[in-house]
Amino acid sequence: MNALPYVDAEALGRLVPVTRAVQLLEEALRDGLDPEDTPQRPVVDLPGGQMLLMPAAIRAYAGVKAVTIAPDGPERDLPRIQGAYLLFDGGTLSPLAVVDGIALTSLRTPAVSALAATYLAAADASTLVVFGSGPQAWGHVLALRAVRPMEHVTVVARHEGRAEAMAARCRSLGLTARTISGDDPGTRAAVDAAVAGADVIACCTTARDPLFPGKLARDGAAILAVGSHEPDAREVDDDLVARSCVVVESRASALVEAGDVIVPIRHGTITTGHLAGNLAELINGSITAGPGPRLFKSTGMAWQDLVVAAAAYEAWT
Template sequence: MSGLPYLDAADVARLVPVARAVQLLEDALRAGLDPERTPQRPVVALPAGQLLLMPAAAGRYAGVKAATVAPGNPARGLPRVQGTYLLYDGETLAPLAAMDGSALTSLRTPAVSALAVRHLAAPDAGDLVVFGTGPQAWGHVLALREVRPLRRVTVAGRDPDRTAAFAARCAALGLETTALSALSALTARPSEQARAVAGADLIVCCTTAREPLFDGGLVRDGATVVAIGSHEPDARELDGGLVARATVVVEARSAALAEAGDVLIPMSHGTITTRHLAGNLADLIAGRVTAGAGPRVFKGTGMAWQDLVVAAAAYEAWHEET
């Protein structure tokens, strides 16, 4: 075979099922991968959005994802987030493969959240509220089904048609579903949204919101909240009250303190301090995080080590096939 092999979105999804991705990420952390040592990604402002470069090295491999965020793309019928991944041999740094970076993001982000939920949420957590109707929201439904016995999904989205379609996809999985076509607690049908949030075991936020999506006081003690929609220090999906009374786990303290508005904004207001972060994913997996009586929060911004773990597994699976 000549030329650099390219794994497209279908290849990535086929070669690394989401349940496998969850386990690969846990195995990597248990083997000693330290999220805090992942290089910080540079974010370059462009006229149309942002360019993110995400390098990492671990074990036998190195890699880099070049990802773009173009807020105007959905109106054009194009993905908001796109990207390409390059995988290298860790010793020689020879290029091994290129692959669809968006597919990697759509796989590893829900897998990371599912890994956190596996260690944070009650074993019988089955009532899920999802904010958002995009690829990440759908990926989280699929991933969370692998770690918890989901029974009911309430989906909150801005667009009534997309929200209804998303709910129909959930129903096709055999889940009881409710569609709420209002993404802000200040807009239509807030009472239904409030009841859904108050009764949920799991709440997942996969949006481009820059302000809190709901009143954090509604979240019951013991519920688990995942927020992955923002990687900017001045944007958040959760309010400071929820963060303050929750056990908060982040992917890495270094990444959260650079990018996670969900924790940085409460810190800037004096609501919490850095000591409020209970631990990172490695701490959680190792049992070094003790959940308090209140809610549990996992805040993710996306990190390059996660791409590398999944990309390496996809490449190895592809290599075995050829």
């Protein structure tokens, strides 16, 4: 048997640019893909962290992503998230290719957020606050810049050096950028002011507790919460969820994995009926955002990986 083609990070970015990924995801939903039908991913606890297995099948293809999450990875100069994607022929179930799992996650997650922002963010949104300074934070800058006329980015991160490095990358794109880091009262005041003035807020962190007071997000702002996938971890608070039009990838996955909505439900702040709908319903016009903020909660789903991986394989061949 010949060795399977391996689509590395450089090849994936070339074969499926982020604008193409956004288009592919939207086309899949418009063609009738139902996020609620995606199998729930098992999460396996390991000595060094967790492993997530994410299987999906769509028409001509099937695939599975094995992702490991190692909280101590950065301390060892390793990524926190690693993994690989195995793509199969949908009819014969023969293996077709392996795709870099980190690159795939770093592409499809911001693309999903950008797709949601296309429908939730104001057409003239130009001010972005990004919590985090890792691959997802940078990916969100690139993706959101592709769908909205972004001009200014504020990077909020614990590590000053990494925040400054990301801000420099933003400036290289022609954006104005500043950083906020640290834990002193002045830092908190600066974060609050940035949140209050933001058109779009992207939460791309490993935080387990809310990053900012939800009452500060202005009406009409789009908030993208993508960093957590556990029922007890969240990046936004009850106040924001209660004020917002809340869109999730799928109700089924959100009510199992998304602490950002599970915790407010547990507190009695909202009920499941507060969820406005899922991403497919947003794309198909079934959701009308109200006067408050617009919150999109993402945990990452297997169908998204498969759509992008299949497109990369087709472009490769």
